[in-house]
Amino acid sequence: MRFIDTQTLRDWLDALARQVTLIAPAPSNIGEAPGLVNPPAAGMYALYQPVGSADEIAWDFQRTAMSAREFLFPKTETLFTIETDASGKTTLHEPKVEQPQVIFGIRPCDARGMRVLDAIMLEQEPADAYYAQRRRNTTLVGLSCPEMWENCFCTSVGGAPNSSEDVDILLTQVEDGYAVQIVTEKGEKLAQGIQLQEVEGLALPEPKLNETFEMPTEQTWLDSFNDVYWDRVGERCLGCRACVYVCPTCRCFDVRDEKVVHPDGSGITRRVRSWDSCQGVNYRTVAGGANPRANPDQRSRNRFYCKFYYVPTDYDVPFGCVGCGRCIAVCPVNIDISEVLHDLAQRGKA
Amino acid sequence: MTEENPMRPYLGTLVGTRKLATNIRLFQIELNDPAERDKFSVWKPGQFLFFSALGVGEAPFGFANIPECGPAIEVAINNVGHVTRHIHMLPLGSTVGIRGPLGNHFPMEEIKGQNIVVLGGGIGGAPLRPVIQYILNHRADYGHLTIFWAARSPDLLVFTDEYDEWNSAPDTEMHVTIDRPAEGWTGNVGLITQILEQVAPSPESTTTITCGPPIMIYFVGKTLNKLGFSEDQMLITLEARMHCGIGKCGRCNMGEKLVCLDGPVFRQSEVSTFLESFL
Numbered sequence: 001m002r003f004i005d006t007q008t009l010r011d012w013l014d015a016l017a018r019q020v021t022l023i024a025p026a027p028s029n030i031g032e033a034p035g036l037v038n039p040p041a042a043g044m045y046a047l048y049q050p051v052g053s054a055d056e057i058a059w060d061f062q063r064t065a066m067s068a069r070e071f072l073f074p075k076t077e078t079l080f081t082i083e084t085d086a087s088g089k090t091t092l093h094e095p096k097v098e099q100p101q102v103i104f105g106i107r108p109c110d111a112r113g114m115r116v117l118d119a120i121m122l123e124q125e126p127a128d129a130y131y132a133q134r135r136r137n138t139t140l141v142g143l144s145c146p147e148m149w150e151n152c153f154c155t156s157v158g159g160a161p162n163s164s165e166d167v168d169i170l171l172t173q174v175e176d177g178y179a180v181q182i183v184t185e186k187g188e189k190l191a192q193g194i195q196l197q198e199v200e201g202l203a204l205p206e207p208k209l210n211e212t213f214e215m216p217t218e219q220t221w222l223d224s225f226n227d228v229y230w231d232r233v234g235e236r237c238l239g240c241r242a243c244v245y246v247c248p249t250c251r252c253f254d255v256r257d258e259k260v261v262h263p264d265g266s267g268i269t270r271r272v273r274s275w276d277s278c279q280g281v282n283y284r285t286v287a288g289g290a291n292p293r294a295n296p297d298q299r300s301r302n303r304f305y306c307k308f309y310y311v312p313t314d315y316d317v318p319f320g321c322v323g324c325g326r327c328i329a330v331c332p333v334n335i336d337i338s339e340v341l342h343d344l345a346q347r348g349k350a
Numbered sequence: 351m352t353e354e355n356p357m358r359p360y361l362g363t364l365v366g367t368r369k370l371a372t373n374i375r376l377f378q379i380e381l382n383d384p385a386e387r388d389k390f391s392v393w394k395p396g397q398f399l400f401f402s403a404l405g406v407g408e409a410p411f412g413f414a415n416i417p418e419c420g421p422a423i424e425v426a427i428n429n430v431g432h433v434t435r436h437i438h439m440l441p442l443g444s445t446v447g448i449r450g451p452l453g454n455h456f457p458m459e460e461i462k463g464q465n466i467v468v469l470g471g472g473i474g475g476a477p478l479r480p481v482i483q484y485i486l487n488h489r490a491d492y493g494h495l496t497i498f499w500a501a502r503s504p505d506l507l508v509f510t511d512e513y514d515e516w517n518s519a520p521d522t523e524m525h526v527t528i529d530r531p532a533e534g535w536t537g538n539v540g541l542i543t544q545i546l547e548q549v550a551p552s553p554e555s556t557t558t559i560t561c562g563p564p565i566m567i568y569f570v571g572k573t574l575n576k577l578g579f580s581e582d583q584m585l586i587t588l589e590a591r592m593h594c595g596i597g598k599c600g601r602c603n604m605g606e607k608l609v610c611l612d613g614p615v616f617r618q619s620e621v622s623t624f625l626e627s628f629l
Contacts, residue, residue: 079357082404090404090445094358121598124611128598129355225625252600255593259405269405273357273593278600286591287409287431292564292628302603305625310606 001202004194005177010054012194013104017052021101023071024051025061048103057105062149063324067110067248068103072117072134075275079130079255082269097133102190105143109154109322111166113248114140116322119315120251139190142167147208151325153338156215158318161207172204179204213342220348221309225301229347233304233340234296236333237279243303243327243335244277249311249320252276252283278302304340356596359402359447360386364440365422372505373429374473375438376414377401378422379446391417393451395458395480396587396615400595401425402447406436410592412477412561412614413451419483423448426476426508452595453614456585458484461557465493469570471500471542471562475508477587478561486519496551497524500542500562504528504535525549542566543573553578559585568629571618584618604628 004012016022028047046061048068080094114135121131145161148154154161164170168187171178179202182191216224244250254276261267277283279299285291293299311320321337328336366378379401381387393399393413402408409431415424429438440446458481466485470478485492497516501507507526517524527538527545538545542562558579560570567586574584590602590609602609605626621627 082361084445088445090361092358092361094355124597126354126356126596128596129357222625251598253593253598255408255599257402257405257407261405267405271402271408273599276593276599276601283601284591286589287434288428292590298626302626305605306600306603309625310603313606314608 001199001204002180002182002196003174003177003199003202004171004180004196008195009171009178013054013057016102016104016193017054019100021099022051022104023048023068023101024057024104025049025064026051026056027058028065048106061105062145063107063152063326063329064110065326066246067113067324067326068106069110069113069117069248069250071101071103072114072138073121073131073251073275076272077130079271079273081271084265084267084269086264086266088265095130097130098137100137100139101134102139102141104141106140106167107145107324108142108161108163108166108170109152109159109324110248111140111142112154112159112163112322113324115166116249116311116315116317116320117251119317120311124315139186140167140169141187141190142170144170144172144204145207146173146205148210149325151328151336151338152210152323153213153325154323155209155212156338156341157321157323159322161209162204174202174205213338214345215341216308216344216348218309220344221305224344224347225305227347229343230297230301233335234298234300236335237296237300238333239279239281239296239299240332241277241279242330242332243337244279245275246326246330248322248324248326249307250275250277252278278306300335304337307337308341356449357594359400359408359449360390362423362446362448364442364444364446367440367442370426370508371473371501371510374426374506374508375429376424376426377437377440378424379448380422381448382445387421390423390448390451391420393417393423394455395484396453396455396477397451398453398477398595398614399423399425399448399450400452400592401427401433401437402449403433403436403440404445404447407433408447408449409433410452410589410595410610412587412589414476414479416480416483416487418487426473426479428473449595453610454612456481456559456587456615462491463493463555465496465551465554465556467496467498467551467556467558469498469500469542469546469558469560469562471566472502472506473508474560474562474566475499476561478559479509479512481559482516486516486522489520493521493555495519495522496549497522498542498546498549499524499526500528500545500566502529504532541569543569546570546573547577550577553580553583557583557585559587561587564588564629571629581619581622582617586616586618586621587614588616588621589614 025046026049046058121128170181284293307320362379362381411425593599597611
């Protein structure tokens with residue numbers, strides 16, 4: 001087993017930050033608003049962010065407040081700009097995203113979320129050109145979770161806190177340093193810059209697991225579509241969409257134009273896309289006002305079916321959910337995805 | 351970008367526009383780059399495009415003509431929302447954006463030799479005009495063509511100036527109806543389902559193609575069923591709010607199906623098996 005001691009790793013990251021965009025969990029003041037009755041757990045204060053050195057990394061982070069998906073699929077990005085000169089001539093410019101980036105310390109569940117995004121954005125043709133560029137230039141250095149924290153259920157949806165399946169390199173903390181598993185060619189290439197030691201008989205710690213629960217069967221999903229259960233979920237939902245924004249696999253977006261016109265007639269038009277959510281009331285509303293998913297139960301149902309029936313049916317991934325538990329932690333009315341799965345599995349047996 | 355970017359529109363010019371009905375206009379666009387024009391001019395009846403009023407936004411519309419009836423790309427647009435309001439205000443010569451062709455199409459090859467019944471309601475007639483044009487251009491390849499064309503009122507009927515041509519085409523009949531009586535209207539009055547039941551086309555080696563508001567598609571399906579048509583014989587084309595047209599934005603899903611990639615053309619028998627449908 002290969003091994004890197006903590007200081008060598010930090011030195012390597014310091015050097016790496018000078019060559020590429022280094023993204024890593026770093027402390028954030030998110031959640032530090034005074035007067036919160038239930039302040040988030042310490043680890044929730046960290047966010048994946050660009051860092052300039054190893055000192056900036058939140059080394060004891062647990063689950064970050066947001067997933068790392070925004071580094072492949074930004075919250076808002078420019079699709080293109082169209083410049084018009086004073087004579088009315090127009091030119092279209094497309095952005096280039098070529099800066100290589102390394103996401104260090106990504107948790108196995110968040111990396112697994114990128115596998116879901118890959119299936120939708122890359123493998124389903126035609127590929128999304130913006131996602132494709134970023135994905136190609138991104139290397140994932142994962143960090144095993146020492147335990148499953150509150151609300152974590154990755155093992156119930158096929159993942160594991162120490163899974164190396166979806167990262168390029170996986171680090172697992174051991175005494176005085178990290179065990180290093182190089183998983184992909186991309187990882188191999190990145191690791192050429194690191195001084196690794198070969199340590200015989202290095203034992204990897206067993207992560208502390210949460211209980212694994214049984215998933216509803218495909219038949220249960222098929223049978224439960226018109227169940228009154230969804231009215232009960234929908235009644236509670238405020239439509240705040242927080243669950244979707246923190247989700248590592250959600251990919252819905254909205255497209256808008258912005259325009260600036262100068263007095264001489266020249267100007268610039270920018271088309272931007274932003275994250276969106278099927279939980280918003282007017283997500284499906286068409287021009288003229290008709291809304292085919294006008295009821296809260298239809299919208300709540302869509303989120304769960306998308307994750308556990310539509311995505312597995314349409315793409316080569318086991319689920320559209322990786323069990324990170326963020327949507328549970330963030331929901332203001334305690335809608336708990338694991339509870340919904342449990343309820344449904346029970347109904348399937350009844 | 352080095353790769354094909356399906357979110358990048360081709361730039362085109364608005365070369366013509368005319369009124370079709372109250373609040374509905376036909377827009378003709380020519381792409382600026384000849385290479386892009388050639389690449390684009392392969393669209394088929396039933397496919398759709400995204401039309402950008404640059405600086406305002408883009409929205410999906412069905413093609414209203416076929417390339418053989420070009421060279422301009424034609425779309426019929428109802429002034430009902432933010433983007434369409436601005437499209438209606440565009441002066442001739444404006445630069446516009448076009449993305450596509452997108453989605454699947456009516457199986458014109460597969461239904462060769464069949465009798466065809468076309469049922470269009472309101473602006474839902476627009477995406478069916480390519481079907482009619484295609485059949486009339488390849489008249490010998492298809493059997494009898496029956497066109498049912500409906501609108502709420504006479505001022506909402508689209509392509510009225512082409513009815514004579516369609517009606518007089520060989521082996522073709524056309525039935526136009528409006529929902530309620532109107533001053534000066536001497537034609538049929540009643541819902542499209544009523545006139546469909548009266549005319550009662552035979553289901554024998556016949557395919558139906560329907561586009562209109564969801565409620566119309568639903569009841570036309572019921573009536574066709576009564577007339578002996580199976581759901582396999584019924585083709586419908588659906589619409590949904592969309593932001594990409596390439597299966598990414600997630601917006602247009604009906605259950606596990608995406609209207610943009612799996613449709614917009616479906617067989618009624620397929621839609622009946624969807625977990626979620628809005629008909």
